Amino acid sequence: MPEDRFNPTNLKVTVVGGGNIGTQFACTCASKGYEVTMWSNKPEKFSTELEIVDENDNVTKGILKKITSDPKEALAESGILFVTYPAFMLKDLSDTILPYVREGLMICVIPGTGGAEFSFRECMKKGAVLCGLQRVPSVARLEQYGKRVRCEGLRDCLYVGSIPSAEAGAIAEFMSYLWGIPCVSLPNYLSVTLTPSNPILHTTRLRTLFADYVPGKVYDRNPLFYGEWSDASSELMIACDGELQNMCRMLDQMDLTNVRSLKLHYESDTVEKMTAKLSSIRSLHNLTSPMIQVENGWIPDFKSRYFTADFPYGLAILEGLAEILHADVPRIRETMDWYRQVTGDCSKLDLHAYGIHSADDLYALYH
Numbered sequence: 346m347p348e349d350r351f352n353p354t355n356l357k358v359t360v361v362g363g364g365n366i367g368t369q370f371a372c373t374c375a376s377k378g379y380e381v382t383m384w385s386n387k388p389e390k391f392s393t394e395l396e397i398v399d400e401n402d403n404v405t406k407g408i409l410k411k412i413t414s415d416p417k418e419a420l421a422e423s424g425i426l427f428v429t430y431p432a433f434m435l436k437d438l439s440d441t442i443l444p445y446v447r448e449g450l451m452i453c454v455i456p457g458t459g460g461a462e463f464s465f466r467e468c469m470k471k472g473a474v475l476c477g478l479q480r481v482p483s484v485a486r487l488e489q490y491g492k493r494v495r496c497e498g499l500r501d502c503l504y505v506g507s508i509p510s511a512e513a514g515a516i517a518e519f520m521s522y523l524w525g526i527p528c529v530s531l532p533n534y535l536s537v538t539l540t541p542s543n544p545i546l547h548t549t550r551l552r553t554l555f556a557d558y559v560p561g562k563v564y565d566r567n568p569l570f571y572g573e574w575s576d577a578s579s580e581l582m583i584a585c586d587g588e589l590q591n592m593c594r595m596l597d598q599m600d601l602t603n604v605r606s607l608k609l610h611y612e613s614d615t616v617e618k619m620t621a622k623l624s625s626i627r628s629l630h631n632l633t634s635p636m637i638q639v640e641n642g643w644i645p646d647f648k649s650r651y652f653t654a655d656f657p658y659g660l661a662i663l664e665g666l667a668e669i670l671h672a673d674v675p676r677i678r679e680t681m682d683w684y685r686q687v688t689g690d691c692s693k694l695d696l697h698a699y700g701i702h703s704a705d706d707l708y709a710l711y712h
Contacts, residue, residue, distance in 0.1 A: 350424070351519040353378035357410075357422045360384065361438065362429035363391060365485040366455055368494040370427045372397045373523055375407025382411040384419035391491035398488065400497040400628075416441050425451040431650045432459025432658030439465045448472030451516070456481050457537040458544060459658040462508060462710065463699050469508060476507040476516050479531070479540040479603075482524050484628045498628040499526065504603060506531035510712060532600040533711040539593065539604045539666075541586050544659025546607070547651045549582040550574070552680045554634060555645050558687055563642040571629040579619035582607060584676040589663055592672045598708055647688050656684040657692060665694040669701060 349355055356379060360371040363385035372395035375381045383391055391412045397405040413419050420426065420442060430438055435454070450473045454461040457477015465475055483499040503520055505528055507513040513530035520528035531537065553575060554568065586607045593601040613619040624630070635649030646652070664681050667674040685691050701707060 347519040347522045348515055351515065351522070353380075356424045358382070358425055358427065359419050359423040360427045360429065361419070363387060363491060364429060365487050365494060366481055367427070367429035368395060368487060368491075369397060369482070369485045369496055370429065370455065371395055371409060372405060372407035372494070374427075375409060376405050377523060380410045381407070382413065382419050382423065383409050384413060384416065385491075386414050387491070388412045388414050394492075396493040398493065398495045399499075417445055420445040420450075423450070425453055428452060428454045428461075431654040432461075432464075433653050435459065435461055435464035435658075439468055443467055443471070446471045446473050449474065451476060451512075453477060453516070456540070456542070457506065457534070458540050458542065459654060460538065460662050460694070462534055462538065466699065474507060474509070474512050475534065476505055476512065477534065477537045478520070479504040479506070479537050480542055482526075499524070502526060503528040504531055504536070505529070506534040506537040508534045508711065510534065529603075531603050535596075535599065535707065535711045536601055536603045538662060539589060539601065541589050541604065541607050541610075543651075543655045544663065545582055545585050545589065547655040548660045548680055548684070549585055550578045551635075551645075551651060552683050553577040553581055555687070556683075558645060563639060563644055564636070565642045567633045567636045567638070567643045569630065570632045570634045571623055571626060572631060574620050574624040576616050576620050579616040579623070581676060581680065583616065583619060585660075585663075585674075585680065588667075588672070588674040588677050592663070592666055592670055592674070595670050595672060596704060596707065598704070599711065645687075652684070652688060656681065656688075657690060657694070660684075661692075661694040665696045669696055669707070670704065 358374045358379045359382045360367050361384045371381050371383050393409045395407050446468045452465055452473050452475050454477040461477055469475055483496045485494050485496045487494050505513055505517050505520055510533050517528040517530040590606050593604050608614050611622045613622045635646040635651040636643040637646045660681055663677055
């Protein structure tokens with residue numbers, strides 16, 4: 346059982362976002378005895394009883410206390426807000442909840458990548474604690490919206506960071522209690538922000554998958570995103586991962602050892618091994634690519650989260666960090682330039698706008 350303030354008798358939970366991960370978190374918390382409010386823009390579509398089905402068809406049930414679309418009602422008594430929105434929605438969410446933020450409110454972003462520390466900056470000024478997981482607890486796919494989600498491949502361990510960093514230990518105990526697996530507290534939130542998961546994994550795959558894309562091009566099929574992973578995707582992914590690891594080494598006054606290389610994460614140190622590994626993960630194998638079917642075939646879906654979140658709120662953060670550190674990141678820049686060319690989104694993340702001009706400013710932010 347976690348410390349008293351995280352005990353089900355003392356902590357009320359709000360989950361924002363009724364998709365895959367939001368449904369999983371809401372059901373899990375409710376099944377552990379927490380009073381859970383689901384904040385959704387489709388409250389009428391939610392059942393009060395949620396279900397999680399695992400890979401062995403075991404069912405976990407949880408009863409929601411409240412379902413609402415009103416932010417004031419959602420946050421009225423909440424001690425922790427689990428945010429499962431994509432990164433591009435975080436700033437608008439922060440603006441919405443700011444009037445209701447109380448000192449000590451925990452805002453937990455799942456996963457915590459995407460520059461959450463920038464989006465929730467004003468909330469933190471009011472005393473909110475920001476925390477985030479490096480990765481989601483498992484693969485989750487809705488079977489029935491507002492009712493049932495299938496979850497497979499629960500991780501062996503979770504990792505959580507926070508601002509202020511001293512809060513991470515207690516939050517890790519809470520997460521471990523929720524999921525029944527170890528949760529490690531990270532020394533700083535930057536270890537979450539720089540996690541080379543979707544921001545490198547998805548972007549490099551898309552860059553190579555649609556390398557020949559030009560406006561008007563139609564593809565004859567929708568390939569499997571992971572099941573047909575290519576050596577070209579592995580080569581670019583490993584190269585961008587290497588550039589990130591070099592930046593971590595440049596920040597030598599901060600412990601970033603938990604920003605593990607994707608080569609270590611997937612236990613694959615060559616292009617060929619990485620391709621074999623990623624194309625054989627059972628829980629991901631049959632996922633198709635972010636594409637839209639049109640009359641003569643398929644075209645990339647530039648409105649997919651793979652594009653709208655993982656480039657401008659993922660890889661762009663690494664590009665912005667490189668400018669602050671004067672780091673050489675040619676493959677990251679190449680991939681971001683490709684995204685801007687094919688989507689027309691020419692925005693850049695300017696860390697100077699958040700008062701970050703040097704490595705010392707980074708150290709101060711992630712205290």
